[in-house]
Amino acid sequence: MDVMMYRPLQEGKAFAKNGYLADLTKNVSSDSGWDWKDYQEGPVKATTVDGKVVGVPIITEREVLYYRKDLLQAAGLQVPKTMDELEAAAKAIKASSPGTAGFVARTGKSTAVTQFSSFLYSFGGDFMDSSGKASVNTDAAKKAYAYYGGLIRNYGPANVSTDMSWPEAMAIFTQGGAAFYTEADSLYKNATDPAKSKVADKVGFAALPAGPAGSKPYNIPSWALGVNQNSSNQENAWKFIQWATSKERTLEAQKAGVPGPRTSVWSNPDGTSTYPKDLADAIATSAKNGVGHDRPEVVTVGKAREIVGAPIVASITGADPAAAANDAQTAFQTFLDSEKK
Template sequence: MDLSTSTPSRRTVLGMGGALGLAGLLAACGSGGSSGASGGGSSSGNLRVWFMKDSVSQKGMDWLKQTFEQQNPGSTLTYEIQVWDGIVAKLQTALASADSTPDIIELGNTQAPTFCAVGALEDLSDMKSELGGDDLTKSLVDLGSYDGKMYAAPFYAGSRIFFYRKDLFAAAGVQVPTTIDELTAAATTLQQANASTANFSGIYLPGISWQSCIAWLFTNGGLLASQQGDTWKGGLSTPEAQKSLQQLQAIWKTGSTSGTVTDSTTASQPFVPFNTNETAMFFGFNWHLKSIDQGLVSADKVGYFGFPPAAAGGVGKPFAGGSNVAISAKSSKKDLAKKAMQLIFSKDFQEAFATEGGWVPGNLKYASALGSDELSTLTTAAVKNSVGTPAAKNWALVEGAKTVDDFYVAMGAGKDPVSLAAAADAAMEKVLNQA
């Protein structure tokens, strides 16, 4: 992910990005569809591109603009850089009109399902193979698809891996865990071994960090919600989900004192207790390395491992945050936009996500550009194995209502997972199934 210090606030916004103004979006764009502009549009003109602040490096943007304009004489490409705060409301207005719409837009991955469902985006299914096909990040393909068609292609992503203190592991006689059960046991042993340190957590895992907590859900084969026919069903009451909740509460009971942390800013800075010897491990992003005490790094006291599988030989499945990129259904320059999309998914531009920004590119064929070191390799594997939030048009409303946030906060506080899951499932179903 982006190594800039602005990334945490950016990711917080992105995580809840689709919530604001959604009802109006459904009304404004609902009749748009891919019929918003006839044919392929103008053969030349100015292509307007909305990228989000800090998503694409200046070097990457310069390359795309110059290459596009060289390959399309008489046409220009203009960037209009946006900020995450308020972007849904802004898109609601812009995408509803052929006169105001940008041609290419970046969307937060959890925002994408809504825009796909309401007909605001052009169908890219016929381009999928040339954009990357099976090499495209699957969890983002799922979020950028609706009714079997892909409308928003994976742009870039980042996913969590574990950072751990080698010295604290060694002192407690703990090995790197290879299953979730071993992770719980390791956290418990570390907690006990450091009982003299106030507020010590074997693992730093705040309940408010629900996008971390759902790795346990996904790895056990559960989902937040799933579609059954035309109906969405909440997934927190399923046996798979309940098993994951039991595992989490076991960690919070014996291997962590951080479950009751409810301040999102504090939760987004897990490197703080890591640096002050108050935790032995945390679940974070590759860019957190820059915030870790470099004395610890240079002394070889920092190690990494991926989210462990439910059983030996399996695969851990964390959540991946990131963005999708799409063409507006109202664009009058769709042919030009598709040419730009081809460049966006070319080797030069995709590799720039990794080399310039520290992201995993949407086309995993080019992910090796991130690096061959252990941290980069684990980050790429985490994105490749990731699972996404439900690809439901109303999912942004669920996030906006903080249904999942509140649920995992209650889990971190030790509340009953069965009754709370039933209530959360009912709340999600009510929102997901409304017209």
């Protein structure tokens, strides 16, 4: 195997640590026509490990707000631009539209972490601080856990499951069960395709509402291409990646509905011609403000997600999110220390 397709934020650290990925730092900077500088900052950060470029992003995603235009219009509400406005609108719609939740999102301990991350950043927090220490019990993190869980507990679907990933949450939204839904932009066709969605013609999109620290959704590469460190054909492997990730190929893929990492393609009207205009606008905003990770940047990502996701479930179920965050802080720091051994 010469070229591999991998998930930078799920396996990237582990692959780099184990020597699976070749160093592409010189390759990406050697061809000005191919133009590494054209790549968005968040995805570049996610495919760079210990200062070395080990992958080229091919598919990106950001968290955006999905909403029901008809419900907002009926309630006389504007599209929320802040977290406070989102909560107020969710409360108003749930009160005025029996049987319709004000808000829905992922709820699973592990699966919700990526979507919760944007709330965490927008409240001014992160999973780790600049020194690599756990930071899930800061005031900002505790407020983010309380807010996210509170939205679902107070304004979400009745008897909501605490094990929902995107298919379950998306189904509630597309079957008309909720007014607001925060999710990856890459999944938008599930909401706008009449064959999949009962509300296809009623869906709007907006940038993630701003928290105390602003609107800071994740902007990440869900997939990237890398060269096998043990390949005897690395030169041709890189030539293939250059071809597959060129501006022309990226534009073709994006027109087919695959969101890419190149700034020039998003700036090209052809690059957004197949996207709803409000979604394209939300993506443009999110790419500028976005954070380059949507989960803890560690080697054993699955275990880390279980730890930092526990306060999400605690908050949804009405337990004390601050106490859960303190417990998660202790467990997460122990986990981080163990990874260094």
